[in-house]
Amino acid sequence: MSRLVRLWTQDGQTRVAELALTIDPAPARRVHLQESPPGSALEWHDAPVRQYVITLSGTLRFTTKDGTSFVLAPGDVLLAEDTTGGGHRWALIDDKPWRRIYVEL
Numbered sequence: 001m002s003r004l005v006r007l008w009t010q011d012g013q014t015r016v017a018e019l020a021l022t023i024d025p026a027p028a029r030r031v032h033l034q035e036s037p038p039g040s041a042l043e044w045h046d047a048p049v050r051q052y053v054i055t056l057s058g059t060l061r062f063t064t065k066d067g068t069s070f071v072l073a074p075g076d077v078l079l080a081e082d083t084t085g086g087g088h089r090w091a092l093i094d095d096k097p098w099r100r101i102y103v104e105l
Contacts, residue, residue: 002075007047007064009085014046014064021077030104040098041091047080051104054078058098062090 004021007014029049036042036058044065055076062078063069065086071093072078082088092098 002077004077004079005062005070005072006079006081007062007088008081009046009083012084013066013086014082014088016062016064016068016070018070019079026105028103028105030102032102032104034100034102036092036098038092038095038097041089043089044087045089046085046087047083049104050081050083051102052077052079054101054103056099056101058092058096058100059094060090060092060098062088064088 002021004019006017006019009015055072055074055078057074059071059073061069061071
């Protein structure tokens, strides 16, 4: 079952919430694909722009600076709006590449 996880900045820190899967009808500025090999990870960073990230393959754990952690799996959608603040990091936790679509808003 697909779900929508939102990351945003509040009081200088990245926050997390799971929401009903509804897509904002805002026009996309750019759509592109990216793949990271199995075992990949990315340390602390903010989202470069407000964007949807749709996971096609791979299972990964996201963590925010306050210690909140969640898992994304194929079919899940991340709404990354934490373009400032504490940021987040991620690491692949299965043996698949992380294939995803970015929809920049």
